[in-house]
Amino acid sequence: MxxxxxxxxxxxxxxxxxxxxxxxxxxxxxxxxxxxxxxxxxxxxxxxxxxxxxxxxxxxxxxxxxxxxxxGPVLELAAHSQSAASKLRAAALPHLRRLVDLLDESVNLTVRTGDTARFIASVECSQALRVGSREGMVFPAHQTTAGLLLLAELPPDQVEELYAVDKPGERPDPAELRADLARVRRSGFALNQGRSERGVVAVGVPVHGPDGPVVAGLSVSMPSVRYRKDQLPTLVASLRATAAALEADLRG
Missing domain, CATH: 1.10.10.10 (Winged helix-like DNA-binding domain superfamily/Winged helix DNA-binding domain)
Structure with missing residues (x-):
């Protein structure tokens, strides 16, 4: 030939x-x-x-x-979990759209690669003042809602090992990070008030894969001027219901 x-x-x-x-x-x-x-x-x-x-x-x-x-994170994700991330995104998008319709706030799905968190899916709400799409963006995991959820699933010694290497960029205070992750483990959700971006509040819950381990974080983001503390139980309940529906699809 x-x-x-x-x-x-x-x-x-x-x-x-x-x-x-x-x-x-x-x-x-x-x-x-x-x-x-x-x-x-x-x-x-x-x-x-x-x-x-x-x-x-x-x-x-x-x-x-x-x-x-x-x-970097883009090539690591492509090398190790391209097909998995693609399938996860495809399965999640209909659920994200329904959650946006329900809450009228922007919704994201995020995965972790090392000590970074990558947004693999975003659906914006229709409100004039809203949090824009984060799809494709990469942030330090400890600064994001979903990143904290995913880090909280790791054993403490793995978290310490992950942040033991001195790399350029902002590193979290070990004691503060341990306290943050312990709080996430106790509550089962993460609340981010201006941690990754000033003026933005985000709430997230974990999404489990078919075999049990957490594979992603599902979060809703809104301008801080629109967030009220009494909304938190409703937001968490809506996120958990959506995560459960997505998990059922992933098992199927």
């Missing part, structure tokens, strides 16, 4: 091509330094640094304590 080679597009953009090559290198080969990347793709170190900085900005790469670059 004749072997066919892919021809480059007629209007190839060198910087885009180089960024994609770097992302593939990181995913297939592991951590690389700026000088190694520059040598491999044939560019100046300053150019390699700019390309890596953009990959870091878009969460395709992260820089570790040794100043080498490795795959």
């Amino acid at each position: 004749e072997k066919r080679f892919k021809a480059p597009p007629p209007y190839a953009v060198a910087s885009v091509d180089n960024a994609l090559r770097i992302a593939a290198m990181l995913q297939l080969e592991g951590p690389l330094t700026v000088s190694e990347v520059a040598e491999r793709i044939g560019v100046a170190p300053s150019t390699a640094h700019r390309l890596l900085a953009m990959l870091v900005y878009r969460d395709f790469a992260v820089q570790d304590a040794n100043r080498a670059y490795r795959v």
